[in-house]
Amino acid sequence: MNVGTPSAFLSPAPAGSALQAQGLRFGYGKQGAIFDAVSLQVRPREIVALLGGSGCGKSTLLRVLAGLEQPAAGEVRFLGEPLRSPHPRAALVFQQASLLPWLDVRGNVRFGLDFAHQPKAGRKALDARVAQAIEAVGLAGREHAFPAQLSGGMAQRVALARALAREPALLFADEPFSALDAITRAEMQNLLVELVHRWHAATLLVTHDIDEAVLVADRILLMGRGAQDQPAGIVREWTVDIPRPRDAHPAATTALRLDILAALRSLRHAPDDIALPASAS
Ligand SMILES: Nc1ncnc2c1ncn2[C@@H]1O[C@H](COP(=O)(O)OP(=O)(O)OP(=O)(O)O)[C@@H](O)[C@H]1O
Ligand SMILES: [Mg+2]
Incomplete structure (x- = not known):
C-alpha cells in the first residue's frame, strides 16, 4: 500500500475547493513526523470523513487543517487562500461540547x-x-x-x-458524537447531514467509527501507517454515492463497510480499536 507519498488516487482539485492541503508533514517538538505527504481536499458542500485508528494522527491533522498548528512542510489553502491561522469562516466541534x-x-x-x-x-x-x-x-x-x-x-x-x-464555509468536527449513546448518536448523525446540507457547509468529520463514516460521508479518507515506524498518510479514498437515507440501502452500505474493513486489515499495523460494524465482526 502506498503510504507516506502523495496519493495517485486523489482526484485533482477543482478551482472551488473549500479546503485544500498539499504535502503536509507535522511532528510535535523533536519527535519524528506523525504524518507526512498528506494531500487532500474538501469541495464546497461536501462531507468528507477522515477515518483511522486511535493515535494515527487524525486530530493532529485536523488541527493543522484548521490553522491551529503550523505544518513542518506543505500548505493548507482555505477558500483558495493560504491559511496561517484559524479562519473566521471555519467552525470546530469536538467530542466535548465545551x-x-x-x-x-x-x-x-x-x-x-x-x-x-x-x-x-x-x-x-x-x-x-x-x-x-x-x-x-x-x-x-x-x-x-x-x-x-x-x-x-x-x-x-x-x-x-x-x-x-x-455561517461556516467549512465545519471541522472531531469525533463529535462518540461520547453519546447509540440512539442519540444516530439522531445526531442524521441531524448533521441535514444541517450541513441546509447551511451549505462543507464538513470534515474525524471519526474512528466505520458505520458513522458510511452513513454520513460523501467521501471517506482512510488514514494510517504502512509500518509502525513510518509517519501516517492517507492510504485509501472512497466516494460514497449511496442515496440517503443510507440505512434504506443495506446491501450497498454493507458492501462498503466490508471494503473499508478489508483495507484496514491490509494495513500491516491495522488499528485494533477501530469501531468495526456488527455485520463484519
Ligand atoms: N500535544 C501533543 N504533544 C505531543 N504529542 C502529541 C500531542 N497530541 C498528540 N500527540 C501524539 O500524536 C499522535 C497522534 O495523536 P492524535 O491525537 O492526533 O491521534 P488521533 O488519531 O486523533 O487519536 P484518537 O482516535 O485516539 O483521538 C499520538 O501518538 C499522540 O500521542
Ligand atoms: Mg483524536
Whole structure:
C-alpha cells in the first residue's frame, strides 16, 4: 500500500475547493513526523470523513487543517487562500461540547460572534442567526437553559448551533458524537447531514467509527501507517454515492463497510480499536 507519498488516487482539485492541503508533514517538538505527504481536499458542500485508528494522527491533522498548528512542510489553502491561522469562516466541534457554564444556551451560541476577527454584522442580524441555529438543532424553547441542565446530546446540539451561527464555509468536527449513546448518536448523525446540507457547509468529520463514516460521508479518507515506524498518510479514498437515507440501502452500505474493513486489515499495523460494524465482526 502506498503510504507516506502523495496519493495517485486523489482526484485533482477543482478551482472551488473549500479546503485544500498539499504535502503536509507535522511532528510535535523533536519527535519524528506523525504524518507526512498528506494531500487532500474538501469541495464546497461536501462531507468528507477522515477515518483511522486511535493515535494515527487524525486530530493532529485536523488541527493543522484548521490553522491551529503550523505544518513542518506543505500548505493548507482555505477558500483558495493560504491559511496561517484559524479562519473566521471555519467552525470546530469536538467530542466535548465545551460550553461556558455561566452562559445559557443562547449566550453560548452567541458567544464569540462579535469578536473582532469575525465578519461584521449588525446586532439584529446576529440575534437572528443565533435564533435560527437554535431552532435548527431542535432547541427552540430551551434558549435560557444552562449547560448543567442539558443532557450530553443536547449539549452537542448547542455546540453544533454555535458552529452554524458562524455561517461556516467549512465545519471541522472531531469525533463529535462518540461520547453519546447509540440512539442519540444516530439522531445526531442524521441531524448533521441535514444541517450541513441546509447551511451549505462543507464538513470534515474525524471519526474512528466505520458505520458513522458510511452513513454520513460523501467521501471517506482512510488514514494510517504502512509500518509502525513510518509517519501516517492517507492510504485509501472512497466516494460514497449511496442515496440517503443510507440505512434504506443495506446491501450497498454493507458492501462498503466490508471494503473499508478489508483495507484496514491490509494495513500491516491495522488499528485494533477501530469501531468495526456488527455485520463484519
Ligand atoms: N500535544 C501533543 N504533544 C505531543 N504529542 C502529541 C500531542 N497530541 C498528540 N500527540 C501524539 O500524536 C499522535 C497522534 O495523536 P492524535 O491525537 O492526533 O491521534 P488521533 O488519531 O486523533 O487519536 P484518537 O482516535 O485516539 O483521538 C499520538 O501518538 C499522540 O500521542
Ligand atoms: Mg483524536
